Amino acid sequence: MIFLAGSEYIMPIAVGKPVVEQALIGTVKDKDTDLPIMNTTIELNDGNIVIATSQTNPDGKYEINDLEAKEYTISAVAEGYTTILSNVIISAGEVTTKDFLMERTAGTFTEKEIPKDADGSLSWCCPS
DSSP: OEEEEOSSOEEEEOOSSOOOOOEEEEEEEETTTOOBOTTOEEEEEETTEEEEEEEOOTTSEEEEOSOOSSEEEEEEEOTTBOOEEEEEEOOTTOEEEOOEEEOBOTTOOOGGGOOOOTTSOOTTTSOO
């Protein structure tokens, strides 16, 4: 503790670790390719109440700050992927990490997986 002396008062000031507010961070990746998924919507709920939402950046990372320490329901929603719904516990004074590995839904393809005819053409795409 440090004491600051003013003209009439001595005021103690505590010195130590900085105060850490509760936060949630994580990364969202494709389960098969391990590549980050950009623009995934992360939603944090307390019962039926939406507490916070976040979008993943190009690296698949998200962050939600200023959370109350408690258990929440969390969802990850990305176009072309199966939605993930889970629980997460935010502990007092800590930054909690919750990562997601998302699976593509049936009928969605990466650029390299676009189906082709036996001759390699994309006839379903561009009929002659």
